[in-house]
Amino acid sequence: MKRIATVITLSLASLSGIAQAKSVDQGYLPLTLKENSAQAEANGFIEDQRLSGSTRNWYARERATKGPLFRYYKSDGTRRDSHSRDNWVQGTILDYSSGFTQGAVGFATQVAGYNAIALERGRAAVAGPNNRTLTHGDGDVIAQWSKLGLANLQARVSNTTLTAGRQSINTPVFAYIGNRALPSSFDGVSLHSAEFANLSFDLGSFSRVSTRTEQGRSRFTTEYSAIGADTDRVSLAGLNYQPLRSLTTSLYFGHVEDIWNQYYFGASHELGDRGVLGLTTGLNYYRTRDTGAAKLGPIDNDTFSLSFTLAHQAHSLTLAYQKVSGDEYFDYVHDTNAIFLANSLFSDYNGPNEQSLQFGYAIDLAGYGVPGLRLNAYTARGWGIDGTHYKGNGYDVRKLDGEHHREWSLGASYVVQGGALADTSIRAYYTAHRASRAQIDGNLDEFRIVTTVPFNIL
Secondary structure, X not given: OHHHHHHHHHHHHHHHHHHHOXXXXXOEOOOOEOOOOOOXXXXXXXOOOEEEEEEEEEEEEEEEOOOOOEEEEOOOOOEEEEOEEEEEEEEEEEEEEOOOOOOOEEEEEEEEEEEEEEOOOOHHHHOOOOOOOOEXXXXXXXXXXXXXXXXXXXXXXXXXXXXXXXXXXXXXXXXXXXXXXXXXXXXXXXXXXXOEOOEEEEEEEEXXXXXXXXXXXXXXXXXXXXXXXXXXXXXXXXXXXXXEOOXXXXXXXXXXXXXXXXXXXXXXXXXXXXXXXXXXXXXXXXXXXXXOOOOOOOOEXXXXXXXXXXXXXXXXXXXXXXXXXXXXXXXXXXXXXXXXXXXOOOOOOOOOOXXXXXEEEEEEHHHHOOOOEEEEEEEEEEEEEEOOOOOOOOOOOOOOEEEEEEEEEEEEEEEOOOOOOOOOEEEEEEEEEEEOOOOOOOOEEEXXXXXXEEEEOO
């Protein structure tokens, strides 16, 4: 009886905690104009200028567990297979941003220099060319290189900004990628308007990409093209809208000239209180169709992911399902991160007709006396990859028949909380991927450690 009484007492205490918990507000948000104007608050070109940057130490060690996955050139010009690849690069960004001039229309500029130093320079170790360490065509490592990573002019009226030149942009259909020593950037024109408190708009048109590991500019290609199709123009339009305090949505259109039109819808909803139990639901959906000259052939692809994350205080559990409906890969522009899908992990789980499932766990150790430290683990599996009905020639998928793969990963990250190194982040993780014979990612183990140190000069 004593045990039963204890259980009843604990249950009542738990219910009381839930009743008193402050859940996420589900109320409707009316569409209202912002009360403040960013341009009205401008102090001047010099007065609001900033000179800052970061330096990143990026190291990755890869080992193929079955057949060799890499190749390198020996000094005599012969090409050799390899089971290993090691890349170690120090990337530094020095970023100058002026303030906006005062007046109804404000003008500003941003210029950022990028520099990379190869700390690992052995041909056999680097196994280049690749998108990790810059090498010559023969695989000989370029020890140090620099470029103008960002260079743009901006004009602002109220809360609407027009940017022209080399810039970063982050949308579901076209986005910079920053998972190497240096990020990518794009040449073009974009407009971001945030005149409403809960509604913003984006427009953009871009002509070239400055890739993560190159000094020059490149035409746009796609990540999974088998024929190297390229184009001179990527354009986008979209909006972000928050109809409820607990619900955010996005709707975007992307046009890759003579390759595809892509339509995206995303939504994220929060419920409950993570102090007791919170639930975040995420939906991402892409519809991709060929357009114009259709340089990659016919594309008829619908891909979605649905994720659920349960959170209790420091702990969170994630379940995510993803499905590709189409006889080609779900594809996106190369050197971008325009794949806002829950199961884009070590592998993208984007094979033709592929289904995938992910289970993840994370813990934030701030609640246990170690602020800034976070641990995570996940496992994912993809199955049913089938490209046998593909009718085009843009993707190498016809040999994919019932292919499958899986991966698991352990990771840790730490952000320095104060002092001279405040906001410095250290991330380390180990990932193992195993695949059937024809799946594109192969059998591979990778250990990666990335340290990023931000700094402010002015």
